Amino acid sequence: MNQQEGYADEIVKGFIISSMVWGFVAVLLGVLISFQISFPELNIPPYLSYGRLRPIHTNAGVFGWGIGSFMAFFIYITQRLAKNRLWSPGLARVQLWLFNTVIALAAVTLILGMNRSKEYAELEWPVALLVVVLWVIFAVNIIMTIVKRREEQMYISLWYILATLVGVAILYLVNNAAIPVSLTKSYSAFAGANDANVQWWYGHNAVAMVLTTPPLAIFYYFLPKSTGVPIYSHRMGVIAFWSLIFMYLWTGAHHLLWAPVPDWVQTLAMGFSIMLIAPSWAAVFNGYFSMKGEWHQMQQNYLAKFLIFGITFYGIQTLQGPAQAVRTFSAFIHFTDWVPGHVHMGALGWVSLVLFAAIYYTIPRLYHTEIYSIPLADLHFWLAVTGQLIFSISMWIAGVQQATMLNATNPDGSLHYSFMETLIELYPYWYIRAGGGVIYFASLLVFIYNIAKTISAGKAQAVAQKA
Ligand code: HEM
Ligand code: HEM
Numbered sequence: 001m002n003q004q005e006g007y008a009d010e011i012v013k014g015f016i017i018s019s020m021v022w023g024f025v026a027v028l029l030g031v032l033i034s035f036q037i038s039f040p041e042l043n044i045p046p047y048l049s050y051g052r053l054r055p056i057h058t059n060a061g062v063f064g065w066g067i068g069s070f071m072a073f074f075i076y077i078t079q080r081l082a083k084n085r086l087w088s089p090g091l092a093r094v095q096l097w098l099f100n101t102v103i104a105l106a107a108v109t110l111i112l113g114m115n116r117s118k119e120y121a122e123l124e125w126p127v128a129l130l131v132v133v134l135w136v137i138f139a140v141n142i143i144m145t146i147v148k149r150r151e152e153q154m155y156i157s158l159w160y161i162l163a164t165l166v167g168v169a170i171l172y173l174v175n176n177a178a179i180p181v182s183l184t185k186s187y188s189a190f191a192g193a194n195d196a197n198v199q200w201w202y203g204h205n206a207v208a209m210v211l212t213t214p215p216l217a218i219f220y221y222f223l224p225k226s227t228g229v230p231i232y233s234h235r236m237g238v239i240a241f242w243s244l245i246f247m248y249l250w251t252g253a254h255h256l257l258w259a260p261v262p263d264w265v266q267t268l269a270m271g272f273s274i275m276l277i278a279p280s281w282a283a284v285f286n287g288y289f290s291m292k293g294e295w296h297q298m299q300q301n302y303l304a305k306f307l308i309f310g311i312t313f314y315g316i317q318t319l320q321g322p323a324q325a326v327r328t329f330s331a332f333i334h335f336t337d338w339v340p341g342h343v344h345m346g347a348l349g350w351v352s353l354v355l356f357a358a359i360y361y362t363i364p365r366l367y368h369t370e371i372y373s374i375p376l377a378d379l380h381f382w383l384a385v386t387g388q389l390i391f392s393i394s395m396w397i398a399g400v401q402q403a404t405m406l407n408a409t410n411p412d413g414s415l416h417y418s419f420m421e422t423l424i425e426l427y428p429y430w431y432i433r434a435g436g437g438v439i440y441f442a443s444l445l446v447f448i449y450n451i452a453k454t455i456s457a458g459k460a461q462a463v464a465q466k467a
Contacts, residue, residue: 033053056111098134157220250269276322356384
């Protein structure tokens with residue numbers, strides 16, 4: 001098949017550009033809410049207050065930037081690994097419109113204060129129903145393309161893609177079960193501790209099925225493509241895949257340690273979280289071992305830098321995650337800024353770096369041109385890594401500082417510091433985080449400029465060829 005003409009790639013362009021727009025919104029809002037924490041007078045109630053903007057930030061980041069790009073690359077990768085055109089390009093076009101409509105509706109409803117108060121499942125039922133339709137369209141299209149594939153072997157990325165499609169569907173349907181009382185209000189079908197348990201079963205598996213399996217699918221595809229080296233061990237990848245999927249499903253209650261959910265549920269979550277180190281690091285080793293004899297590419301090939309730093313941040317995060325799932329450690333860092341430090345090591349380091357690499361790889365090919373500027377891509381890389389590390393490390397230190405203060409007791413056993421006193425000590429760290437955010441935002445502007453110039457050069461060349 002003629003790759004450029006045979007595959008439904010126009011739609012991939014649409015998803016990449018949409019996800020970049022939502023990524024821009026997410027990072028801009030991230031910087032804004034960082035400043036709102038540092039300078040509370042920047043809160044303008046009700047619409048521009050932290051409480052309204054924070055969920056828009058997380059939805060735009062995880063769903064707009066994350067899932068938007070995953071849709072692009074699942075369509076791109078599946079066609080190539082299945083050696084088959086997308087089952088229905090028409091459905092994919094509907095999906096693109098619906099995707100942008102849903103994210104825009106999410107932003108509007110959240111800013112108006114319509115919120116189910118469940119983290120990562122905030123959207124009220126009419127929007128949630130649209131998400132279900134969106135996901136069904138997406139899943140059917142990809143699964144049918146895989147079913148009708150012309151290549152017998154299922155490359156590792158396809159397993160991760162299938163897990164994402166099935167996993168998200170199950171999680172979303174169960175956790176969104178609700179009883180509507182009006183067009184803008186519903187109540188969860190679960191109550192009390194059960195509700196919390198279901199919510200965090202969903203919540204952490206959103207980490208698994210949105211922030212882990214899709215970037216892994218993309219990493220496993222684009223590392224060999226970008227560097228020309230084969231993946232070190234396909235078998236290790238597949239074994240790690242099945243154990244990762246099996247283990248993740250039990251870990252949700254590590255968000256509820258010391259909460260009134262049964263002790264055995266917490267212990268189970270703790271045990272499986274620790275075991276997760278093995279399949280997570282299998283992917284890290286697979287990446288590192290693939291580069292054996294090719295490490296010079298880290299200097300010469302900017303894509304290798306994005307991908308290998310990305311998987312390294314994944315490695316750090318999947319050591320940190322199991323550690324903070326241990327009861328005693330959780331008691332120390334839960335309710336502190338340590339957790340946003342953990343989150344953004346993954347969101348800005350792991351997920352975003354891998355997505356940047358995939359976009360840098362595909363855009364020039366989709367527009368039949370070269371990347372506009374490799375020095376600018378390098379600048380983007382260093383600014384992004386610097387901003388991300390300033391964010392994560394400042395929050396880890398802030399978390400430890402706050403944890404020690406919260407745990408300090410007087411000789412009579414009473415608390416030495418009030419919660420407010422701990423917050424006042426955090427201001428310097430919040431300023432530093434906001435600074436890191438500004439650097440990351442600058443890196444994003446460089447990235448968008450580079451990609452926009454590449455696209456316009458590709459379009460200009462296409463026009464010149466036709467003339
Ligand atoms: C420079 C860019 C960014 C900045 C400055 C930023 C800033 C923030 C801030 C201040 C919070 C609230 C933390 C708190 O609860 O105290 C937050 C939460 C969050 N952000 Fe970002 N963010 C950025 C990019 C992103 C991106 C790109 C994603 C997703 C891919 C993301 C995902 C999240 C998530 C999931 C949370 C909730 C974390 C939690 O509940 O612990 N962020 N962000
Ligand atoms: C071995 C893998 C991992 C384990 C065992 C793990 C464990 C944990 C634990 C225990 C928490 C709760 C911290 C607390 O509130 O006390 C947490 C929070 C979180 N983790 Fe991880 N983590 C892992 C990997 C990842 C990865 C790869 C990401 C991707 C970005 C991620 C994203 C998040 C997010 C978004 C939260 C915040 C949830 C919230 O409170 O809103 N984690 N993780």
